[in-house]
Amino acid sequence: MLNIMEVHETNQMIEQEKLDVRTITMGISLVDCADESLERTCQNIYDKIVLYAKDLVATGESIERDFGIPIVNKRITVTPIALVGASCCKTSEDFVQIAHALDRAAKEVGVDLIGGYSALVSKSMTPAEELLIRSLPQALTETDIVCSSVNVGSTRTGIDMNAVNMLGGIIKDIAWNSRDIDSYGCVKFVAFCNAPDDNPFMAGGFHGVTEGDAVINVGVSGPGVVSRALDAAIGRDFEFLCETIKRTAFKITRVGQLVAQEASNRLGIPFGIIDLSLAPTPAVGDSVGEVLEKIGLAQVGAPGTTAALAMLNDQVKKGGIMASSYVGGLSGAFIPVSEDKNMIDAAKNGCLTIEKLEAMTCVCSVGLDMIAIPGDTPASTISGIIADEAAIGMVNQKTTAVRIIPVVGKGVGEMANFGGLMGYAPIMPVNTASCEAFVSRKGRIPAPIHSFKN
Structure with missing residues (x-):
């Protein structure tokens, strides 16, 4: 059972480290x-x-x-x-x-x-x-x-x-x-x-056909909390680093569990899952990119970024699963460019590219998220990007997604402003080689061989 003492333990995280419950x-x-x-x-x-x-x-x-x-x-x-x-x-x-x-x-x-x-x-x-x-x-x-x-x-x-x-x-x-x-x-x-049936985050949330008549799902967030915790891990080995992330994810998830149970009891609606994703905001100090940089990268996008993200994602899941029996949704680290101050900076100076982001999606919780591209990008190129990302999800048995914004009237280097939690983003260049002959083929790409498990 959860109690109010566990909430008191998180006061500093809430007041100083930007911990929040992102959504009920x-x-x-x-x-x-x-x-x-x-x-x-x-x-x-x-x-x-x-x-x-x-x-x-x-x-x-x-x-x-x-x-x-x-x-x-x-x-x-x-x-x-x-x-x-x-x-x-x-x-x-x-x-x-x-x-x-x-x-x-x-x-x-x-x-x-x-x-x-x-x-x-x-x-x-x-x-x-x-x-x-x-x-x-x-x-x-x-x-x-x-x-x-x-x-x-x-x-x-x-x-x-x-x-x-x-x-x-x-x-x-x-x-x-x-x-x-x-x-x-x-x-x-x-x-x-591979969209999950119980995702509380937008824009991809829907109530799956496997769900009951109504359910309460909660999404927590806390990259700022993890970032502050990593200050104690400077110069330490990977074992200490991983333990720090796991323990912090555990505390974050317990806060979400309390909120979920309270909301379920007060509304008389069954509790579903906690999604423990690290969801950033454009605010300073609330960045997954900052966490990756504290792990040891000069900037997001540098060599080692994919490995650091894989480790972060895994430790967040391990810590969260210990805190709740009902972890679901996407659960891990989000990398939405426009919603993450450090990723915005890395994209602006060219250290973070769409190709590097695609590599990172192989190990994170979702995919190419909140990426602004030139408004004159061909439709076939956008379809090719979706196909690439879907292939990563299909082959690796994980959820992947594409939320991409071809900003009409703007080109590489200009900024798009979406406001609020959606943030702002530099227009990123895309590969201009055509894939139209590929994406215009009719039919479907077959399931991979390892999908046959009956």
């Missing part, structure tokens, strides 16, 4: 909202979200007051909408109406973001899933807090290259539609391989 996320199943009538489906979705989540924000705020633990975001995830709208949506515009219903419901209950405007197409697309994907440029432009994801591959099924090829153009269209705000619409979309 309520997952809500919308399977029972489906109807042959689009109007009734939208109303059912609105009514259920408002009924279940009406007290979510107030509960989060009361936990903050009672325990002195900052909770940055309150969020909702829902069943992938391609499944919910399959019976009633005959056009892309029909799916956009559901996106508006999600947006209205989320605003009514006061949450920061709602995720699940999603499709799971790792093997192939149904007509409804293709319609939802084609609706994304309109849906993400016309709504404010709706987030979307498409799972294009998995270790068991391979990679749906038809979907990958389509997404390059879709991302370009989203960027164009939101060109007046640095193509911000792309911030709300991510392409996945």
Whole structure:
């Protein structure tokens, strides 16, 4: 059992080291909202979200007051909408109406973001899933807090290259539609391989079909805490370094466990998982890049960066798993460029490149995240980047993702500003050699040989 003494032990982490609970996320199943009538489906979705989540924000705020633990975001995830709208949506515009219903419901209950405007197409697309994907440029432009994801591959099924090829153009269209705000619409979309069913983080969160009717998932954060702890490890060996990271991750996760249990009890919704990812912010001292530099790198992107990140990710998971029996989601170290001060600096001076980031994604918790690229990047190049990242996830049996922003009207060296937790980013160069003939092939890349485990 957890007790208030464990929270007191974290006071310094909260007050001086930027520890926070990044999100309380309520997952809500919308399977029972489906109807042959689009109007009734939208109303059912609105009514259920408002009924279940009406007290979510107030509960989060009361936990903050009672325990002195900052909770940055309150969020909702829902069943992938391609499944919910399959019976009633005959056009892309029909799916956009559901996106508006999600947006209205989320605003009514006061949450920061709602995720699940999603499709799971790792093997192939149904007509409804293709319609939802084609609706994304309109849906993400016309709504404010709706987030979307498409799972294009998995270790068991391979990679749906038809979907990958389509997404390059879709991302370009989203960027164009939101060109007046640095193509911000792309911030709300991510392409996945091996997407988890219980991810509380955005933009990739959705309420998986394996989940119950409702669940509370919590995402913690604490790169600043780990960074401060590593001050004691300067000049020490790897054993001491690893123990320091593990012990710190344990304490961070215990705070998340307390918040999750309190939220579950107060809302009367079952507790799901703790996602113990180290999620940075643009603030000074809240950076995964800073942690890697304290491990011994002159700057993120230097030789040794991938090895240091692999060690960090592993020790965070080991410490967190000892603190909670229900660790899930992504859980590890995030490397979103625009949300990490030290990574922004490394990208600006050229030490950190997209190619190095791709190598780092082989060992971290997710993938190419919050990367701004020139607005004139071809759609086929974006599809190729998604295919590369999906292949890393498929072969290595891990979750990978791409959240990339082709910023319309801007080129290499200029800055894009996304605001708030999303931060700002330098426009990074991409390889200009064409992959169009590759990504335009029809069909799917087969699952790897080691996927056959029956």
